[in-house]
Amino acid sequence: MRVMVQKFGGTSVATDESRALAADRVAQAVEAGWSVVVVVSAIGRKGAPYATDTLLGLLNGVDPQVSPAPRESDLLLACGEVISTVIFAQTLRARGYETIALTGGQAGIITDYEYTNARILEIQPAYLLQQLGTGRIVFVAGFQGATERGAITTLGRGGSDTTASALGAAVKPHVEHVEVEIYTDVDGVKTADPRIVKDARTLAVASYAEVSEMAHQGAKVVHPRAAEIAEIHDVPLWVKSTFEEAPGTLIRRTNTSEETSPRITGVTSTGKLVYLRFPLPDVSDTDRAKIEREVYRLLRNEEISIHLSSTGNGAFAFAVVREHLGRVAELIDGLVIPGELGPRTHPPYGVITLLGIGSKGRGMNAQRTLLAGASSLVDIRVVEADLVENCTMVSVIATGIDDIPGIFVKMLGVLDEQGVWLYQTADSEFSMSVLIREADSVRAVRTLHEAFHLGNAGTCG
């Protein structure tokens, strides 16, 4: 048996017209001799009646002060995929195909108990394989599984991609050949967001690592979790368009990539970020570490993630997602941190650090007033954070970075020539990133895409 797992996103099944095109893809695979498993997302995006965000809005709207139980959230959220799966199965049934629609749990997806972000523990594909063996097209609701006791769970962001990839991995040991196709509204993995770069090229082949890195850095084609699962189990993953005839992108192991590594894969941008820099020019390393630790502890308590952290050279700095800035300011502005002790015999008996955040520093001013009486006893060190509110991160994705001399400096030089101010940089095995003003983001992506010859007219690395 040759199995094709096809995944269709919400926009692919949102209207009669798009569903008809998606159904054509399924029918083509069946007619080509594949046994087909179809994974379906909820219909449409926010605002559509059965979209995940709409269902969540209904639940949260009952009483915004009372958070829904995660278990019940999952029970409701899973309905969106169940509805679209049944409707899409009926679309193929109406064309004369034998179909069966399954929930994630019925398809054998067993997860842990981490509701709203469950991890797949195992998949028992026997029933799914049996149904394929009867000649049916098997439709599986994406984004969901079930605990071993049968409670419905959802898989978190990118869940339907994850379902498709995992089902491909699950059936692989039992069939002759398996491939997974992710259908979306673009014709494959692009070298840049085509809304920003008109001549962004569709990659014919990409490695799991490239696609995973691109997804982590903001590209919205395949969820990195799906790419990781496909890589672990060596399942070929295609990204194709529901709406146009095009070969798409084949994602597979690096050593079979179209381009010999190294190569520059693409340019991405992501995140609405705020950059905070705390200048500590005359502070000992010990005190700096204490201050930094206290700030990170507070952010941890509020589950606020930090990015692009940097320390040393008389400062520490990091970025947070912009929506968290208000809470970050509440936590840090006016924060008092005891520092090194001085002599016991005479003042100053030590130093305390008072943190403030830019123009939001009302807390710091209030604390400064309160501390005025202590200033004859201890040194009060006032540290105001520099704040850059409208930042974003632009990344160049590449494989074999160590083997492409000067790639990072070329990126920095190109942006410098364009007058793009760089606040911070980061580099990893597969990417180089810069933190810049959001207003410069489009120009930066276009410039880098051109500089690295990534477009249709270029040589792609």
Next chain:
Amino acid sequence: MEHSPGTSFEKERGVHAIQVRDDLALATCTTPDKWLLLLKALADNGIPVFHLKLHDSSITFIVRSEYVDRVLAVSDAVPAVTVIEPNVAFVSVVAGAMRDLSGIIARIFDALVGAGVQILQTGDAHDAVHCLIREESVATAVSALQHEFELAAGGVA
């Protein structure tokens, strides 16, 4: 119904390894208007640099120890002022779905500051947080991080 054997699918979540990369040097260029020229010159001379960080009036980057003499020679030629701190190492905390996990860096600071390890530089990627420390502190740092993240002593790559 007869069940097929189950298949394990996903990467582990959370912190699952501590990695050490030693034999490194920390370079600080304190000539702000020359840093891009310096980096270009280093690239032209085939010297790989990584973990570049921009500071108020300097930049820092990491080179492998074997390149230190050449870095200084290139810097002199630019000319730029570059100071080298030799014998440093990266200790990295590796995790799955790092960006879904808040607070890892706080726990790293708790562990390392608590153990008296000076953190010279930090950096993060989607799957790791890196801390640059002096080589002499590596054993202490690894032990503290293993304890903090409840990893077995063998969990160092």
